[in-house]
Amino acid sequence: MTTMLAVRDLHAGYDESSVLQGLNFELKKGEVVCLLGANGAGKTTTMAVLSGLVDASSGSVTYDGQDLLAMPSHRRVEAGLSLSPEGRKVFPNLTVEENLVLGSFNSKARAGRAARLEEVYTLFPRLAERRVQSAGLMSGGEQQMLALGRAIMAKPRLLLLDEPSLGLAPMIVQAVFEAIRKIAATDITIFLVEQNTHAALSIASRGYVMSAGRIVHAGSAAELRQSPEVRDAFIGGKSARTIREARHA
Amino acid sequence: MHYIPQLIVDALLLGGIYTLMVIGLALSFGVTRVINFAHGEAVMIGAYGAYTIALVSGIDPLLALPLLMVIGCLFGMALFKVSIEPVLKAPHVNQILLTFGIGLVLQNAAVMIWKADERSVVTPYAYSSFQFGEVFVAGGRLIGFGVALVLVAALFFWLRRTEFGRATRALDEQRDAAVLVGINVKRMYALAFGLSVALGVATGVILSFIGAISPFMGFHILVKGFAIIVLGGLGSIVGAVLGAFLLAFAETAVSYYVPNGTGWAEAVAFAVLFLVLVLRPRGIIGQAVAD
Numbered sequence: 001m002t003t004m005l006a007v008r009d010l011h012a013g014y015d016e017s018s019v020l021q022g023l024n025f026e027l028k029k030g031e032v033v034c035l036l037g038a039n040g041a042g043k044t045t046t047m048a049v050l051s052g053l054v055d056a057s058s059g060s061v062t063y064d065g066q067d068l069l070a071m072p073s074h075r076r077v078e079a080g081l082s083l084s085p086e087g088r089k090v091f092p093n094l095t096v097e098e099n100l101v102l103g104s105f106n107s108k109a110r111a112g113r114a115a116r117l118e119e120v121y122t123l124f125p126r127l128a129e130r131r132v133q134s135a136g137l138m139s140g141g142e143q144q145m146l147a148l149g150r151a152i153m154a155k156p157r158l159l160l161l162d163e164p165s166l167g168l169a170p171m172i173v174q175a176v177f178e179a180i181r182k183i184a185a186t187d188i189t190i191f192l193v194e195q196n197t198h199a200a201l202s203i204a205s206r207g208y209v210m211s212a213g214r215i216v217h218a219g220s221a222a223e224l225r226q227s228p229e230v231r232d233a234f235i236g237g238k239s240a241r242t243i244r245e246a247r248h249a
Numbered sequence: 250m251h252y253i254p255q256l257i258v259d260a261l262l263l264g265g266i267y268t269l270m271v272i273g274l275a276l277s278f279g280v281t282r283v284i285n286f287a288h289g290e291a292v293m294i295g296a297y298g299a300y301t302i303a304l305v306s307g308i309d310p311l312l313a314l315p316l317l318m319v320i321g322c323l324f325g326m327a328l329f330k331v332s333i334e335p336v337l338k339a340p341h342v343n344q345i346l347l348t349f350g351i352g353l354v355l356q357n358a359a360v361m362i363w364k365a366d367e368r369s370v371v372t373p374y375a376y377s378s379f380q381f382g383e384v385f386v387a388g389g390r391l392i393g394f395g396v397a398l399v400l401v402a403a404l405f406f407w408l409r410r411t412e413f414g415r416a417t418r419a420l421d422e423q424r425d426a427a428v429l430v431g432i433n434v435k436r437m438y439a440l441a442f443g444l445s446v447a448l449g450v451a452t453g454v455i456l457s458f459i460g461a462i463s464p465f466m467g468f469h470i471l472v473k474g475f476a477i478i479v480l481g482g483l484g485s486i487v488g489a490v491l492g493a494f495l496l497a498f499a500e501t502a503v504s505y506y507v508p509n510g511t512g513w514a515e516a517v518a519f520a521v522l523f524l525v526l527v528l529r530p531r532g533i534i535g536q537a538v539a540d
Contacts, residue, residue: 053425076431089429102416102430105430151429154430
């Protein structure tokens with residue numbers, strides 16, 4: 001498999017505080033990979049740097065052979081990199097359909113927009129029922145479906161999903177992950193940030209564990225499911241680093 | 250004495266023109282979050298553009314309107330790229346001083362070019378008037394209202410139905426998500442600013458034939474614009490329309506019912522600014538604006 005994304009020694013942060021402190025990882029074409037970690041580990045910052053919302057301070061990111069950090073955000077979307085952000089960030093006063101149509105604003109995605117809209121409506125029949133409703137008036141689960149649908153409308157080759165299960169009822173989480181599974185079955189590469197380890201590992205083939213701005217552990221989904229690092233990191237509420245230090249002591 | 254139908258008609262006609270005057274200001278603020286203190290000067294330049302074209306070639310302001318709007322839009326986009334784009338991340342006070350300074354430069358350039366005297370464009374329709382029952386309607390105001398209505402409707406159509414209009418609303422609502430769907434934010438900023446200048450220019454063209462124009466008219470227009478925006482709530486285009494009609498009704502009522510009211514009507518905008526900012530800082534249909 002060819003490499004889709006290669007992140008090398010990435011540093012980034014906000015003003016004085018640095019969040020990413022030498023991040024390294026890789027994604028191959030067609031993979032579903034998850035990024036796990038406790039609150040504040042730097043998962044969302046990673047997504048923000050990849051999509052261009054936050055600038056990197058050093059390091060490199062190669063996407064499909066191109067220097068990603070040199071591309072402005074809208075070029076990244078054109079090149080097939082699409083993020084469904086943490087907290088959904090739908091356009092609240094626009095209708096569901098307007099939100100989706102905006103998803104294919106980039107010049108590469110406008111052709112075939114109508115067909116993709118139908119695909120999204122097939123994937124999420126709920127959105128089809130609500131197409132003329134203001135997005136801000138929908139439930140959290142529906143907004144999550146909308147954010148996912150909007151990201152797919154961009155015709156992505158690499159789909160970044162930031163906490164799609166955040167704040168959703170277990171049944172809705174199941175429905176959302178079922179949809180992600182269907183998206184993964186097309187040839188879209190998926191990089192998934194989650195705190196819901198169980199759900200993430202149910203669809204990812206492998207994953208990384210992040211702590212304090214670095215990758216501290218990597219492995220296949222099966223390994224990570226068994227791994228005490230992962231289990232303790234989330235269930236015990238301790239950071240992965242604390243646990244690693246404890247094990248080495 | 251005056252009576253109610255006349256007051257309503259006058260206020261409506263004025264409100265339409267005020268809507269056009271303020272909607273550009275609301276558009277550029279909603280998208281770029283920079284308050285353009287030179288918007289009044291865009292109106293003033295539009296008025297003098299129409300005046301100069303009429304003087305030199307005899308072309309009617311209404312015929313010159315499309316050309317002046319295109320020039321205004323291009324000028325606005327260029328001005329944005331050169332001056333405002335570099336200070337987008339600067340503190341608000343820097344942005345305010347910058348646009349205020351641009352306004353001063355334009356105002357003084359106008360004094361040098363056209364002198365400080367008041368002028369106006371005389372058109373066949375400017376001083377005509379119609380009578381419907383007991384209500385008198387000035388031809389110039391009616392035509393100005395009609396043009397304003399068409400342009401405001403065109404803006405709403407653009408915002409609702411076109412690719413870039415939709416992107417403009419998206420940017421107004423949720424900037425991060427607009428970036429994430431691939432909207433070239435800086436280009437949209439420049440476009441929104443250009444359109445807002447074009448709408449200001451159009452307002453000036455209308456004012457050139459319904460009243461007197463002077464290089465100093467911009468400040469007065471800006472204060473009215475702020476009063477309207479503050480009434481409607483900062484950052485809401487629909488609110489701006491509502492605010493425009495509220496101010497128009499308040500001014501017209503004062504000029505009708507207060508002795509020597511025509512002079513006092515001009516103070517209504519100041520009074521409104523004062524009262525709303527003290528009593529209801531989020532505007533009548535209040536909506537908080539981030540940052």
